[in-house]
Amino acid sequence: MQIHDLEQHFLSKIAEEIKIEPRDWMPDAYRKTLVRQISQHAHSEIVGMLPEGNWITRAPSLKRKAILIAKVQDEAGHGLYLYAATETLGTSREETINDLHTGKAKYSSIFNYPTLTWADMGAIGWLVDGAAIMNQVMLCRTSYGPYARAMVRICKEESFHQRQGFDILLSLSKGSPEQRAMCQDAINRWWWPSLMMFGPKDSDSTHSDQSMKWKIKRMSNDELRQRFIDMIAEQVKVLGMTLPDPDLKWNSERKHYDFGEINWNEFWNVVKGNGPCNKQRIAARKKAWDEGAWVREAAAAYAAKRKRNTQSSTLEAA
């Protein structure tokens, strides 16, 4: 088949909602976009372990500690699925991790914010995982099969995490005045960064158009962001807390909440590496990788010895 025919065939599959699989022909740019998006998604899971891992040793009850450990462990598992999905596109885990460490690949800007109090564990679960779920539910229908299937598995665990996060805040909201203040403070600090997780406005989003045509993305940044705001604006009432936006107001004509302007200057700065924790997050990941080198080398050397021994004993037996 000519390239032109291959491309027609690919586009007709997309139109008919037939999933694209690893051995199928796909345009180079489609492959590249997916490698970029899925590996960055994987990196986000792994870097995302750090802000929450920060509170494991200080969790205020054994039950909360157990839940938090299990959650961060789930995130490592999600990272593994997503690295595996990236590898189906012909790139290695080492390569993509290297891109993270050199700053070539990004990860979600949200994880560059610090976790300052215990209430941040609740706010991250409720708001950050809540925003992630909005994205991921859409991605369960993404056109690339391995990515869509990873998302189905991940979504189940993520919605569980979101409920657990809300539950942390609910306990705080019913607690002492200090606990309620801690709860409100965490919501204040995490609200705007969570809205930024949906990415730039549609009018400023460079990858969106093509991704929508290829059905990698199924909804625009602004659509998803609006859905999220509508959901959270209702849920915050259950907590008896407020969202830090004086312009947040129900619009009965639009049947949506109106909201204030996002600080895009801050957003672009965090994306470019100038957020409060960008340096320390990458440094922590690089340190783990570099200090683990001798462990990985030892495992490889031992595996090679074992293989040699098995081969020579097989030869002797023969």
Added chain:
Amino acid sequence: MNNQLFNYLLHLADNTLILSHRNSEWCGHGPVLEQDIAITNISLDLLGQARNFYQYAAMLTGNNATEDSLAYLRTEREFKNLLLVEQPNGDWAATILRQFFFSTYQELLYKQLIQCNDAQVAAIAEKGLKEVTYHVRWSSEWVIRLGDGTEESRDRMMVAADELWRFTGEMFIPADYEKEAGISGFGVNVESMQQDWLKKVEAIFEEATLPMPGAAGYMQRGGKEGTHTEHLGYILAAMQYLQRTYPGCEW
């Protein structure tokens, strides 16, 4: 209430809580993603065992005690964990070896505990034993892999063994509540486990091509009676700070 049973349960719970705490410090910092997951998984298992023992101890003692009051409101002089489990993580070799020494001990312990005359202790041990069996397999494999891996990994294992060996004897020197546990039958006489423990360690060290540490070296002790190394205070400072700062709250 039987005070020695209470102390014995705290000892079992503190061992698992403190080692869980140490392992959880690896979360997000492991040498490779799969092993980050494994060490965190072990941390979670140990925390579950700690909760089971604390809950039983809290029930026995009454006084509005809970698993949390026992974990978060006792001081470093009241904790009864082995010195071994409070040792810093160090590098992956030290973490692996600490886990191997402790899990091997715990497997022998739980195998006997499931036959003890306290039904609740026996049931907790039965659940824990399934987890510990996995911990022993995992840590043994890593001792072998590192011992028989590269020159560097072998050197690091020998440094770790030199560092940790002096804390292993304490496992087999019974505190008063352990003596009582053996006599009354609600627990295990730990002295009786030492030979089996040594045999297993020797076998794995041999497979790992590692020399056995000096078997007769002087052994540190005191953890079981609340005399700890300087490390424990910092662990508790981090672990307990929210409960101490905001007493009497629900979280």
